[in-house]
Amino acid sequence: MAVRKLAPKEIQPKSFAFTPENEAFADQQIAKYPPGREASAIIAVLGKAQDQAGGWLPRKAIETVAAKLNMAPIRVMEVATFYTMFNLEPVGKYFIQFCGTTPCMLRGAGDIKKVLESRFGEQNHVSADGLFSWLEVECLGACCNAPMVQINDDYYEDLTTENFEKLLDDLAADRPVKPGPQSGRRSSEPFEAVSTLQDPSLFDGSMIGAWRKRFEEQAKPAETGEVAAEMASIPKEVKASKPTAGRAIESDAADTPAKRAKEGETPINPVDRKEASDPSTATKIEPRQEATDKPAPQSSKSYVATPSKPGEGKPVPTSPTTPEAGTPPAQAETRRDGSESKPDVVIDKDNTPS
């Protein structure tokens, strides 16, 4: 993790106050929680304060948030310093978060980093014109378009030294740029010729239930008993459960790379490719705005359900996990993993694997 520190006193602004819109946003966040639990809104409110202050959290902003949420300043400080997404020093107008995690690294993030270093010097330093600063961060979750950077709120993917230099030139010159893949491909569709998912039978519904047929054939010898009964219950005719459900991949209307490959076209739509490289149709990157008026992303769900027992159905290990040196696992005397107390685990020490 990069060494972080608080901004020096000289560049700390003298005061900070929420704009009316952000004040309203903070109140709305606080209202989500019961009275006395204002502190729960801290991350949302700190994030808003960071947006308003130009991408970083000055001391006064931390104190303002503390007062707003009825917290001690040190408690807000703890949160602001814990999360690396809160910047404690000023950042450039274009704050580049460069991903250096493994997939990006394998796809050439090192070259991108060299570009950043040669143009702006060390990370965490704002360039002389105040336009840029960069920071190496951990995986941003766009590995399929590696290497990539995040500039302010947008991802710029499929970078090469050339297109990244051009991107930075455009930003510096205030020319419009297009977020997303810079290579011309659309989102994360296959980069080159399609080499997988080409079998037409994948898309005509005939694969549905195929495994079951295969299973039936293999299981033919077992005609009696439980297995046979089970076999009998398997429907003989296999149908797609919802043939008209309209999966995008089966629909000819969808302009997928697979379909294009099937039809013998180039996998990437030339129109898209042209569009991506045509600056006249591109959107201009929005520089960081003070007091953004974007509505807060709201979700009715505050959590995502996770499986309650991740290890359910796993086979129980039959050998101790910490055997004594030199003892065959199943004969180890000292079993310290606690499994000896599990009533349903029977250890047969004579049953040495041959």
Added chain:
Amino acid sequence: MAKIIVDGVEVDVPPEYTLLQAAEAAGAEIPRFCFHERLSIAGNCRMCLVEVKGAPKPVASCAWGVRDCRPGPNGEPPQISTKSPTVKKAREGVMEFLLINHPLDCPICDQGGQCDLQDQAMAYGVDTSRFQENKRAVPDKYLGPLVRTSMNRCIHCTRCVRFTTEVAGVEDLGAIWRGEDMEITSYLEKALGSELQANVADLCPVGALTHKPEAFHYRPWELSKTDSVDVMDAVGSSIRVDSRGREVMRILPRVNEDVNEEWITDKARQIVDGLRLQRLDRPFVRENGRLRPATWQEAFAVIANRLKGTSPDRIGAIAGDLPAVEELYALKLLMQSLGVANIDARQDGTALSPAYGRGSYLFNSTIAGIEDADAILIIGSNPRIEASLVNVRIRKRWRVAPPPIAMIGENADLTYSYDYLGAGPETLADLVAGRHSFLEKLQGAQRPLIIVGQGALTCQDGFALLSLAAQLAQSIGAVKDGWNGFSVLHTAAARVGALDLGLVPGEGGLTAQAMAQGGVDVLFNLGADEIDIAPGPFVIYQGTHGDRGAHRADVILPGATYTEKSGTYVNMEGRVQMANRAAFAPGEAREDWAILRALSDVLGHRLPFDSLNALRQKLYAEHPHFAALDRVSPADAASAVQALAGIGGNPGRDSFASPVKDFYLTNPIARASGVMAECSALARELRLEAAE
């Protein structure tokens, strides 16, 4: 109760116990760093790992409840093991990790010899480290004049953070950054703003936080340890005085569940330098307006000359806040033998008198009893600075489940929330007359507690206020069988003992104020430094420090402080406690009872005892409750409250103001201390900042 088998020993413990507590109940020792009985559970040091049968991994016993353990397959009680090879290996592993970033600077560390990490590394660690890389380095922090930091040594147990947040009630300390970069600090390295801050250095299991004033002054094994009691406030905290040779080196808290749990205030702890500065080490006699050193004989002769021919009603005695019961008793006997009725131990003019019974001036609910109260009314007191550990108890009660708490007096930050009712007597009168909604809450409470502070009692007509408070206590049923919620909060350690002895003006006697304003010709001042004595009377000052009293004195008799004599003190609850001698008084200073005994001889009224034991024998015969050490002799509060309620009278209109203006400078010892002066200056700064 839940059964659990610890190392083959079956114990029956309450189900809410943690495994650590259960193991201790079974006699097993569990090492720990972050766990502390009086703080919330953090579970982050991992030193207390034990093996629970059936659990795949060792578990942190401090954070695992007995009721969370599953029984065995056939319903056997859960089994834990604290001595198995797994546990030993786990402890060694944890210790190795803890020592990765801990510097090996024990020889220059103040914690050396009293360090949990040192001890536990010896007991549970291995003798080598496999860590070859660089250790992390952390900048030291400024946390104020009392706590010295060496943050390289910090093992992130967060005891200090939890103490300041939970017990002291100031959210000053926190852990910023994260992971390996985590650092304990205050916001922007401001000094801590608590009157209990030095306790964090006691809590620190390593040498990261140590006591700044005594840094590098001693090694703990050089000190001789004396159990004693604190006299800086009327709480009477249990302390241990550590001395080397003639010098007191430090003061530490002792565990006393009834009084101070295991905390003491910064004032109780850090006045150590005040014990050796500004000391009166020989008698002085004023000649031609200047004090000159004298011998004991000279000083006594001057007193005898001055007293000769002075009529007893022109002689008076005032006792201060720090004398022990023994010298107060000697003073009382001496004045009796001289026929003097002008005697008073209430230099602040507080409206308390033994005439209404012992229950009328004690903290009847007891300090531990605060935890049982279900409604609290504080009248004219700021417990946070007058008796910090009482405040800690109220806060502890408040944290369990906030009872209704209300305050009449100064609207101060008490570290818990309360209803502010008003500033003065009118609000109290309204409450008594039922014109205030808080009365319903008090009436609805099973065990209401009324705390009457010196801020109210030192007002113009304190007795009328005391009477009002007693009427209120009666009307809400605060005094009944099994609960006595009428409590007087004192600020002076000697006050209750003096009132028990009856050191109040006899028939026709003058009060302390009247004497100080020139009502007498010869005034014997036993350590009363908080009262201004008008020019005129001949003042004999017996005390320890060259403070206000000594400046006004005509003859100075140097006495011993509470660490230099064996003395009985009675705290505000009426708990009789004994302070013991840890060092000797400097120079020619003597124990106070002996000075009075010698003086009585010169005056021709020899006191009837030649030794401290003889004095105590006589004292115990006259006042048997002084013999019951460490106990609170029950007082008949019902009749006392009845008597107080009958006083009546019209209280004045002045709003209540706490008599403690500066927490750090309440007595001559504290005023002599450089550390206290620094704390006081800093607190003033913080107050100014807060006022902005």
